[in-house]
Amino acid sequence: MQTYKAPLNDMKFILEDFLNSGTSNFLLKESELEIEDFNFILEEASKFCEEILLPLNQSGDKEGCTFDNGIVTTPQGFKDAYKKFVENGWQSAALDKKYGGQGLPYIFNVFFDEMITSSNMGFGNYPGLTGNAFEAINKSASEELKKLYLPKMATGEWTGTMNLTEPQCGTDLGLSKAMASPQKDGSYKLTGTKIFITGGEQDLSENIIHLVLARTPGAPKGIKGISLFLVPKVIPNRDGLLGERNSLACGSIEDKMGIKSSSTCVMHYNDAKSWIVGDLHKGMKAMFIMMNGARLMVGVQGLGMSEVSYQSALYYAKERLQGRSLSGPKNPEIAADPIIVHPDVRKNLLKMKALNEGIRGLISFTALQVDVAKVENDKYKRQRADDWVALMTPVIKAFSTDVGSESANLAVQIYGGHGFIKDHGVEQFVRDARIAQLYEGTNGIQALDFVGRKLPMHNGRLLKSFFHLVKEYIEENAFNYNLKENMPHLMKSFGRLQQTTNFLASKGLYDPEEGAGPSTDYLKMFALTSLGYIWVRYIDIANKKMNDDPKGFYKAKIATGEYFLKKVLPETGSLMSSILSGAKSYTKYENEYFESSFN
Numbered sequence: 152m153q154t155y156k157a158p159l160n161d162m163k164f165i166l167e168d169f170l171n172s173g174t175s176n177f178l179l180k181e182s183e184l185e186i187e188d189f190n191f192i193l194e195e196a197s198k199f200c201e202e203i204l205l206p207l208n209q210s211g212d213k214e215g216c217t218f219d220n221g222i223v224t225t226p227q228g229f230k231d232a233y234k235k236f237v238e239n240g241w242q243s244a245a246l247d248k249k250y251g252g253q254g255l256p257y258i259f260n261v262f263f264d265e266m267i268t269s270s271n272m273g274f275g276n277y278p279g280l281t282g283n284a285f286e287a288i289n290k291s292a293s294e295e296l297k298k299l300y301l302p303k304m305a306t307g308e309w310t311g312t313m314n315l316t317e318p319q320c321g322t323d324l325g326l327s328k329a330m331a332s333p334q335k336d337g338s339y340k341l342t343g344t345k346i347f348i349t350g351g352e353q354d355l356s357e358n359i360i361h362l363v364l365a366r367t368p369g370a371p372k373g374i375k376g377i378s379l380f381l382v383p384k385v386i387p388n389r390d391g392l393l394g395e396r397n398s399l400a401c402g403s404i405e406d407k408m409g410i411k412s413s414s415t416c417v418m419h420y421n422d423a424k425s426w427i428v429g430d431l432h433k434g435m436k437a438m439f440i441m442m443n444g445a446r447l448m449v450g451v452q453g454l455g456m457s458e459v460s461y462q463s464a465l466y467y468a469k470e471r472l473q474g475r476s477l478s479g480p481k482n483p484e485i486a487a488d489p490i491i492v493h494p495d496v497r498k499n500l501l502k503m504k505a506l507n508e509g510i511r512g513l514i515s516f517t518a519l520q521v522d523v524a525k526v527e528n529d530k531y532k533r534q535r536a537d538d539w540v541a542l543m544t545p546v547i548k549a550f551s552t553d554v555g556s557e558s559a560n561l562a563v564q565i566y567g568g569h570g571f572i573k574d575h576g577v578e579q580f581v582r583d584a585r586i587a588q589l590y591e592g593t594n595g596i597q598a599l600d601f602v603g604r605k606l607p608m609h610n611g612r613l614l615k616s617f618f619h620l621v622k623e624y625i626e627e628n629a630f631n632y633n634l635k636e637n638m639p640h641l642m643k644s645f646g647r648l649q650q651t652t653n654f655l656a657s658k659g660l661y662d663p664e665e666g667a668g669p670s671t672d673y674l675k676m677f678a679l680t681s682l683g684y685i686w687v688r689y690i691d692i693a694n695k696k697m698n699d700d701p702k703g704f705y706k707a708k709i710a711t712g713e714y715f716l717k718k719v720l721p722e723t724g725s726l727m728s729s730i731l732s733g734a735k736s737y738t739k740y741e742n743e744y745f746e747s748s749f750n
């Protein structure tokens with residue numbers, strides 16, 4: 152059974168204890184809210200997810216989107232749910248006040264998106280992309296475009312999409328062929344076909360604002376000749392009312408493995424009226440604002456899928472009666488004990504819980520830095536926050552979505568054969584979670600971005616500031632009694648990470664394949680160590696709060712953290728061994744050897 156209750160206790164812990172009063176005061180000052188108001192909004196958001204979105208998750212998966220002659224219909228109930236989403240003002244919550252948003256801190260978005268994903272990942276893509284398109288237009292478009300488009304996107308009456316992919320152009324965006332020709336009035340006419348466009352067509356909103364990458368005549372080849380264009384489905388008049396229909400259409404939708412309620416469209420643009428966003432040939436810069444936001448949000452999707460997988464598996468593990476506990480029957484009066492008594496089941500459940508709570512902390516701390524980078528007056532602090540977000544974006548995207556998929560599979564394992572049966576709803580998690588490892592740049596590409604771009608960026612400044620933060624914490628807490636047992640685990644992994652980083656940096660200088668080859672292993676090692684740092688901090692906080700712990704929340708925090716540090720974090724050891732053995736065993740493997748077992 153798909154079971155979900157928003158993890159509000161953990162979110163409140165992060166906000167009030169982990170991000171500490173100084174930083175959360177900073178957040179709340181910006182949004183002019185008291186902590187009680189913020190918690191109230193979170194509770195209302197959780198009700199929307201649990202009561203409206205969750206009940207549509209399995210039916211939406213079963214029915215999927217349908218296509219008929221250019222018109223896309225979302226599954227039953229989605230239109231109503233979206234109407235309520237808009238009427239309740241949820242789309243505008245964390246958007247810029249200047250253009251109709253409510254200015255809540257970005258961390259609200261992160262918590263809300265996690266809850267939406269856990270309840271209904273397919274639904275979440277529609278508002279999620281609108282928010283990211285809003286940010287890209289807000290950062291790069293002319294004032295005229297902002298005034299015309301952003302207020303309606305803030306309410307959610309108009310949605311947004313992101314158009315990069317073409318049949319011949321996936322990861323390598325320099326291969327894009329879509330062409331935009333300038334017109335005398337300053338607009339462009341855009342022609343081309345984009346594929347896999349999420350929400351490219353749907354029946355939820357009255358207008359769809361497409362952000363489309365295209366070349367202009369005579370533009371330089373490759374990525375340097377790409378510009379970004381705003382292409383509305385219906386062209387608004389100057390007063391904002393809807394005018395004529397633009398020359399673009401949805402040609403078909405994809406029949407997919409998962410997120411079936413999220414429409415994935417082939418979009419044809421045929422001399423469609425368009426307006427440039429940002430500077431000519433600087434489309435990637437403008438689009439990266441959307442992509443970076445979207446990458447963080449996809450990381451949040453990984454967490455959301457992992458959390459609902461965990462909760463659904465936990466529910467089943469407490470209900471399903473099979474076998475007897477090895478430490479003696481727990482239910483001697485009935486035929487068998489619940490499967491939660493079995494060590495293997497417990498281990499799987501705890502792995503999911505420990506990873507979820509650690510990732511939630513990492514994402515929340517990063518979300519806080521997004522806001523700091525936006526509004527902090529001190530230039531140095533702004534830069535530090537920006538550095539953190541740039542460094543962690545590929546880590547969060549890749550690691551969290553890998554965990555989302557792993558947890559969905561662990562949930563099926565805990566359900567046994569019943570997990571393979573559709574009615575129970577957990578096989579849907581496996582299918583839905585899988586896409587997050589692929590879109591917004593595959594996880595392999597995130598690892599390359601991390602190792603090839605983020606680590607050497609500004610002479611290693613981003614990485615150095617992370618190392619400095621962890622090192623300083625370890626030194627400051629050398630005699631912290633609360634961490635006596637736990638700090639050594641973090642120190643060991645941190646040492647391994649430093650050693651492996653030096654190895655990669657020196658090898659990669661001479662042979663790019665030696666740097667790129669182990670990048671996914673390195674990213675995982677980095678993510679686990681970051682979570683180790685977060686868990687040690689959680690344990691310290693929880694120890695200090697133990698005197699006021701009526702529900703055992705802090706005790707559970709400490710026990711979960713100890714599990715993470717002892718049982719999950721040591722994987723950094725095997726990752727290090729693999730990385731230090733070099734990449735030649737696969738980079739120099741002869742191509743014909745791949746076929747040796749069958750040709």
Ligand SMILES: Cc1cc2nc3c(=O)[nH]c(=O)nc-3n(C[C@H](O)[C@H](O)[C@H](O)COP(=O)(O)OP(=O)(O)OC[C@H]3O[C@@H](n4cnc5c(N)ncnc54)[C@H](O)[C@@H]3O)c2cc1C
Pocket residue numbers: 313314315316320321322323346347348349350407415586589590591592593594595596599
């Ligand atoms: C359901 C769904 C929704 C989507 N939504 C959108 C959307 O809204 N907008 C949009 O524009 N796109 C969207 N996409 C497209 C998605 O972002 C791409 O599928 C993804 O970026 C990968 O591109 P590709 O599928 O062409 O794979 P390819 O680029 O062909 O890559 C195939 C494999 O090769 C690897 N690879 C490729 N190049 C390299 C390299 N240089 N080094 C190492 N490995 C490499 C990749 O990691 C991958 O494993 C969506 C896709 C799906 C399935």
